Amino acid sequence: MQNMRILQLHCDYIEFTPIKKEIKSAEEIDPQSKHLDEVVVAFVAVEDGDNSEVGKKAMNEIAESMKKVGCNKLLLYPYAHLSSKLASPSTALAIIKEMESRSDGLEVHRAPFGWTKSYKLQVKGHPLAENSKTISVGEEKESTSEALKAESKIQSFWHIMTPDGNMHDIDKFNFAKYENLEVLAKYEAAKKRSVDEPPPHVKLMKKLAIADYEPASDAGNMRFFPNGRLIKSLIERYVTEKVVEYGGFEVETPIMYDSHHPSMESYFNRFPARQYNVNSEGKQLFLRFAACFGQFLMAKDFHMSYKNLPLRLYELTRYSFRREQSGELVGLRRLRAFTMPDCHAMCKDMEQAKEEFRKRFDLSRQVIKGLGLDESDFEMAIRFTEEFYNENKSLIEELVKKIGKPVLVEMWKERFFYFVLKWEFNYVDNLGKASALSTDQIDVENGKRYNIEFTDEMNKPQNPIILHNSPSGAVERVIYVLLEKAAKDQREGRKPGLPLWLAPTQVRVIPVKPEFLNYSEKLVENISQHDVRVDLDDRNESVGKSIRDAETEWIRYIIVIGEKEVSATKLSIRDRKSGNVKELTVDELINEIKEETKDKPFLKMNMNRYVSKRPQIMV
RNA sequence: GCCUCGAUAGCUCAGCCUGGUAGAGCGAACGCCUCGUAAGCGUUAGGCCGCGGGAUCGAAUCCCGCUCGAGGCUCCA
Incomplete structure (x- = not known):
């Protein structure tokens, strides 16, 4: 949103002197001092995107407030420092000149554009003498429904x-x-x-790579990573x-509706919600709430x-x-x-x-x-x-x-x-x-x-x-x-976790050494055939490290594959719920998972099966 | 919308008070190690210290403004 910025001061007098050109495109003028008495000075910064519409509105608002203080003399004073996203000098000058010409019964003066000026002014002491404005067009002042306004009256x-x-x-x-x-x-x-700390789920949603804020969107519009999308x-x-x-x-x-559609207009005023507005081809649409x-x-x-x-x-x-x-x-x-x-x-x-x-x-x-x-x-x-x-x-x-x-x-x-x-x-x-x-x-x-x-x-x-x-x-x-509940478990000394049917990874296989990778891959393929989300930590890390990582991801079952498992039918399975390592066959493990997730939907893993192939989303 | 606080490496943060060469851990890349249930070791890369102004010989550090974020207030049909 672009906004012209104006600082408006009601002064006993102002006196300014152009010193030197600040930019190449500064106006060609005679650098004379100028003195004005009983004047409203409007310091104006034109922002990128402002147009003559904005200038017009700004002049109306200035004239309005000048009427209130009973002053008829206006000095438009280009003042870049009010904004950090200025319009180009040529645009800004054009808009300010346009404002100057739109005198509206006022006596309008203008300070030169693009010059470093020294100035001296004395601001009056009354409450309306100083004010600042931000002018924009397009979006009107907040439009709230009647219902929102009336809501506070309910008994x-x-x-x-x-x-x-x-x-x-x-x-x-x-x-x-x-x-x-x-x-x-x-x-x-x-x-x-009485609360003064952030809710624990905010940290967890990031740590578990579920969701995060998206600064390039509007506040309250989150992005969901593969884990979050899966859940x-x-x-x-x-x-x-x-x-x-x-x-x-x-x-x-549809997700958007015409605010002026007859059946919409009255409902609109019965439902106290603030809405997003979208203007398109002259229609005023709003996004459904x-x-x-x-x-x-x-x-x-x-x-x-x-x-x-x-x-x-x-x-x-x-x-x-x-x-x-x-x-x-x-x-x-x-x-x-x-x-x-x-x-x-x-x-x-x-x-x-x-x-x-x-x-x-x-x-x-x-x-x-x-x-x-x-x-x-x-x-x-x-x-x-x-x-x-x-x-x-x-x-x-x-x-x-x-x-x-x-x-x-x-x-x-x-x-x-x-x-x-x-x-x-x-x-x-x-x-x-x-x-x-x-x-x-x-x-x-x-x-x-x-x-x-x-x-x-x-x-x-x-x-x-x-x-x-x-x-x-x-x-x-x-x-x-679910995350707040998990945080509560954690706080009270229990292991936090998600329900098994919602866990992005249900089983992780960790080979002790790369030489067991081949066997592990076959195991992963086998388990995954039974609609279980299973992945393989194929990174060449120590077993301790791999287990730690799996634990911090809240993975329920961890299978370590080494010499012993390759030659036996039972697997060593670490169950996060109990914290113990137990010996189960593949089928027993699959049955246990099926039993716990029955009547719940299943979706395939939403990330690469190989941990080494995954980008790191959150630490 | 109002109030308070914050913004430094990909992430989490230190440095700011008291101005003087930009720091750590994690992560990443590369190498070494070949490992049995919660962190093995080394090397390297990585920074407009949010943006714009100001005072200063000199600013991440002090001052002002802005933007964005968080929490509180208000709100939550």
Whole structure:
């Protein structure tokens, strides 16, 4: 983004004298001193990329503020030092001259361009006397949706609900056995936090060559190395398989939408997210911040009967974009571009919606469990309107009972969002930060807004109730949770690791000497035939060194091949989980791995099988 | 967006306070060693000390500005 920079000073007087030409292309002038009284001095730096549009805007803003201070005399003073990415002198001079000519009823003077000048000025003491501006065109001031502005006005009531269905005051609830829930409750309700160190997963994501920041992109847009891409792919496949099993139909929709499309405009103002804007051929497009629009627009064009419902549409959005505030982005926890599995179910009425809602609750619990988290790893929050609660107490109590521990409740006096009920599973990390994983909502508004219709039993058109579910939450956030969990293990003296089905390398073979390479290669080939990710440390390093490297990569099984193994059927296998070396045949090892990774997707190794052929990504 | 802190070799960092030849470990290349469950040894290459200004005989070091990053705040439908 280019920005003209202006420092504006309201002065009693200024006096300047051109001394010598600073650049070859300096203006030819008579180096006379000049004195002006009661003047606004605007030091101007024209940046690379600025154009006359910017100049025009700058003059408007200067004139505006001069009106406020009641001054009519302006001195444009070319001042390169305000910027480090200056426009070329000829462009800058042209733009400044243009500004000079656009007098707008002001008395405009200009200091010579390209000269070293000495100057003396006296700035007035009032508050508006000094100000600086950065002028740019193209991007208007931050455009935020109405929803974002209105959000702070919602009135919420916070409680804890125990599995017996009773509501408790947060202040009076005994959190002794529910430390993480307390963190969540304080986090959400009291907004109290105390953290001053980086979350441990940031180091781990780099060390394990999973992901890293990409400075050439925008903040919050990560790059994923082969290991990270593999882990993401596996999680994506797993979640997609589970949703398809449940009855979801996978679709794909565009990642950008026209902000002025009629059905978009109103939704836009109901969804409090900051978005990326893209201007193209006069259209104002924005990047999707959820899969909702795509699926709703699609469903609108379906011809549906009540017999077709519930209809479940599913999309794995790579990516959804939310332009979160820069200070809010952290490692893989909160990103501006993220992969979100998003499943909507159109339901014919509230009865069907509630039934479907239960199914998806179970689906989400199953998915979270499959990803390697158990119920003690997350805290549930459930949110609803007072009216919905009064009419559907049993549904809400049923969900809480299933979780089997107290949950955080937020109740709204009136419906503000498009949904009447929402729950989410929150992970509380090492630093006491809570972030949402799975979630589901009952939406009573968008069926109508998007004009999605089905024909009911009476042959009347109706708008469906729509459920919004992400069974896992953002894929990147799942990785964040797995790494934070591993960091916790490490901190508490256990060996950190990833679930075996997600490990980039599951088995590493280390020959004691190069003479065993041949045998090792055959072994690797054999194991790999059975869909196990196995690699070979063919570097000519000491065994100790190779083992150490494998350990720091969190590789679960290490097989050392030497004299003994070449002539025996059993292998010496170091199992990271127990830390012991055990003797197994190849088949026994493969069976053990198959057993632990059953029902999980498999992908082939995403790096060269030979360790010596790999670039070093992170130390 | 606001506040605080930071930016030195591919990576992690020291040096900065008190200005005077740019440092270490890891990694890489090359050689030696041929090794049994967490680091074998040596040599070499590798730097606009983020960018722009300033004061100074002299700046990685002091001052100002900028950019980018991290954390906190706000925010998280």
